[in-house]
Amino acid sequence: MKQSTQPALVPMSPTAMFDAWKVGLMALELCTTSWSTITMRNQLWQTQPFFSPKMMKENQRMVSEKLDASMEAGLAMQKTLFNMLSGQHAPWWVTSRQAMQPYHRRSSANSRRLSR
Template sequence: MLDVWNLGVMAFELWSTSLSTIAMRQGLWQTQSPTSVRMLKENQRMVTEKLEASLETSFEVQKAMLQMAFGQTAPWWVTSRRTMTPYHRRSSANSRRLSRQR
């Protein structure tokens, strides 16, 4: 049961850090010039991180599918945690980084 609880905590943290990151980036977009070096780097970083996280998640899903094909199933909460980890890690790091830049 503790694993299911930890999954719920991770989902809540992902939700809250995603909202704060979106709000802070919106603030940057409203106060910075879109062609400034800082905004270009931030936008490039945002896209790159999303692509990397989606690739990592797709690899985890593929690994789970292959394990299922060979009869090695993991509980749903383990698979869910593995697939959310790349997004959670990046979202938490972005929230911390953007909150310090003010």
């Protein structure tokens, strides 16, 4: 009977520990940039009419970016699932980084763009 090896739940090698640390850092950056983006958009909504072309464009951009990011994250998770079904296991710190990457990239870009 062939026994499959399961990926470790706790990173044991220095490289894996560094990867897990990078996931935590990415989550922290995602949290802070999301908060700042939400705050800046709320300020825009309070200071400008919602039917102005600038606000309509910003709202449309917000929705389309969220949809794009969620589709990219979903595809990353589907790819991970299919790899697991075929016997290729990836540790949690790799898959979580792949799933957070689309949200992190867009949130950071929005925070930089809105802060100008």
